[in-house]
Amino acid sequence: MAPLTWATVMMPVLLCFMTSSISSKYEAKDHHLVERLMEKIHELHWRLEYIKKSLTEVRENTCPKNYIRYVGSDERHFCYRYEANTNHCLNYTNAREACQLEGGDLIQFSEENFNFFVTYGKAFMGDACNQNFWIGAKRGEPGTNEFYYVGGGFLNGSDTRYWNSSPQADVDCVAQTNSSSENKLDAKDCSLTGGYICQVYLRTCEDTF
Structure with missing residues (x-):
């Protein structure tokens, strides 16, 4: 050891x-x-x-390219554009798809903004396909005078403030037209080709992130 x-x-x-x-x-x-x-x-x-x-x-605070900002007092701000190019005439379904591809949908008018678009739309009517611009509204039940926006809002077919004349009973899609030089609404055949109005809502913090 x-x-x-x-x-x-x-x-x-x-x-x-x-x-x-x-x-x-x-x-x-x-x-x-x-x-x-x-x-x-x-x-x-x-x-x-x-x-x-x-x-x-x-x-x-930025609209997509070719869109214009609309600022309302009692609704979400949004951007819109009239597609009046005669090379881009589409039926109702295809017009809606075109707007959706741009992140929006066919426009939904409100009581507040309707008169603005009636006046503003006059600038495009001369160039539009068939003098029609599709908006985001269709008839609810066949034979009724009740129309609904794509977002769920109601559009009364009997309210003369919005229509050029009483909507035809046999057609279901809605377009802004100048059929009576007033640029209000008419019911049209959904397969008819026309111009269209797209609407994109401005993004909020919750929408963006």
């Missing part, structure tokens, strides 16, 4: 102390790195929040 010496007794103690010191040193260093990393993550979070806010503001 080897004789006990100071070295043989103290060496394990020194090794234990050195190992503990090195471990503590690296733990302290790691803790510092973690703190730095958390600071950077926190900073990055607020930068991303700023970017998100900026993008939201841009998207909320």
